[in-house]
Each structure stands twice: as structure tokens, then as C-alpha cells.
Amino acid sequence: MRGGGYKATPQRRAVLRVLAEEQHQSLEEIRARCPEVGLVTLYRTLDLLGSLGIVRRLDLGDGPRYELAESHHHHMICESCGGISEFDECPLDPELLPPGTVDFEVRAHSLEVYGRCGACR
Amino acid sequence: MRGGGYKATPQRRAVLRVLAEEQHQSLEEIRARCPEVGLVTLYRTLDLLGSLGIVRRLDLGDGPRYELAESHHHHMICESCGGISEFDECPLDPELLPPGTVDFEVRAHSLEVYGRCGACR
DNA sequence: CCATAGATGAAAAAATTTTTCAATTAGAAG
């Protein structure tokens, strides 16, 4: 963080702490968990962390959400009830990444599986 | 489409046609390709198609984008230049989906691979 | 054709995100 000449302010620490508590939170959820951070600063911080590759913005169908850009991340989204759950077991075959013909250095991935959850079937 | 009592209007047809032309387009891109569709209708149509599971909204780091909710979809995002490319070869191990303990009926998936593209290395 | 439930577009309202700028502060230097 300080590497790029950025300051470790209380606000930035707070946002990071909140992001570590739970994945894919909406802006309002983050805000509720760190009311000491002003709205503008929150936007700027998420933007900064995003450009540093620490945070990722995604949209699972209900508006923007933010999460720590961990190297593996797997979501399961029920198209019926909209519920989002996570799972750890990585179903990716490392042999097939990156795809054969491409010159690409893989750092992380995010997988979204869509379908129907047990409760909705 | 008509199944749910929805009408097949020219506007809806146009949006679907445009979405089929290219994946992960921004609202403005879609709009530019079907200027005959009003902005409000475009929002409503994307919303409707989304609720029908035909269209998916995603965010690859630069705001909302829309694409047809095909059963497989694989993106490669360069964290350096922001470039987005797609690939077909599916690196998922079907044996591992859904993850062991969960009762979930998989219909589709979307994979985002983050890293550095050849040009940026 | 007709009737009508559903759809559209323009304007307005609401919500979200970014910009501006004066005041504050983290961190380096002395």
C-alpha cells in the first residue's frame, strides 16, 4: 500500500478491515460497517484499492458489489431466489489455464455458477 | 419470451439482435447499435431479459456490461491494460460441479481470469 | 378487424457517482 506513495489512513484501514469481514458486499453494506468513513472517501478508497488490484468490483445481477481480489473465488447464484453463496473447492483444471494458444499470466480467477439452489427446486 | 405473456416488440428484437452481435457490451455500446430503442425501454428490456435469465449483467472492473447468458462464458482480463478477451475452451472439471456437499442444479457459468496479457508482460 | 393487456417514450424524479476546493493529517526530515 505504501509502496506507491499512498498513506495508510484510518479510513483506508477501516475499509480493508470491513472488506475482509465478508465478500461481495454492496456499497451500502460496506458503508454501514464503517460509518466513520465519508461517502466520497469510500468511493475513492474502493477505486484506489481496485486500481492496486486489491479489490474487485463485480455484479452478480443486483448491482455493484466489492470484494477482496483473492486468487480463487467461487460463487453460486440461484437464478430463482437470487441467493448468493460461496464455495472453496476449486473446480478449475489448472492444466487448461491459460487456454492453449494464449500468452497470459494468470494471477487470480472468479467463477460464477448459475442455476437453482436446493431450496428452490 | 411469449411464454410469460410478454410481447415480441421490435425494440426487444433489436436489443436481442445487438446482444447477439457481441458479448459484454456497455449500455452505451448497445444503445449506439440500436438507436431506434429509447433509453427507458432499453433499461426495461435489459431488466426483463435479465429476469428471464436470457441476459446477464456483469462488471469486469469498468462499470456494468451486458451479455447473453450462454451456458459457458470465459473472460480473460488484463489487470495492467484492462483489456478483455474471451476464450472458448472450458477449463472447468465437470466432476467438481456443483461442489460435493451442495444440492444445486447448474445451468450455466461465467469465469473471469485475471492476470497480465502477453503484450503487457 | 376489435379490444385490451402490455409496451413505449418523454419528462421528471430519484439514486448513484464524480468533481471541486478548503481544511486536515500521515509520514518524512530535521
Add this chain to the structure above:
DNA sequence: CTTCTAATTGAAAAATTTTTTCATCTATGG
């Protein structure tokens, strides 16, 4: 520990994006 300065913050305002409202229009079943 104090000073200095570039970076950061927050409030207000501006800009942008998205949704609502409502009168008008139209796709489709009869």
C-alpha cells in the same frame, strides 16, 4: 518531538445513471 509538505479527507455541488410516472401506442388473441 516539532516542522513541513504532499497526500487525503469531507461537504457541497455537479454530473451521470437509473427509475418512475403517465399519456399514448401496439402486438396479439378472439
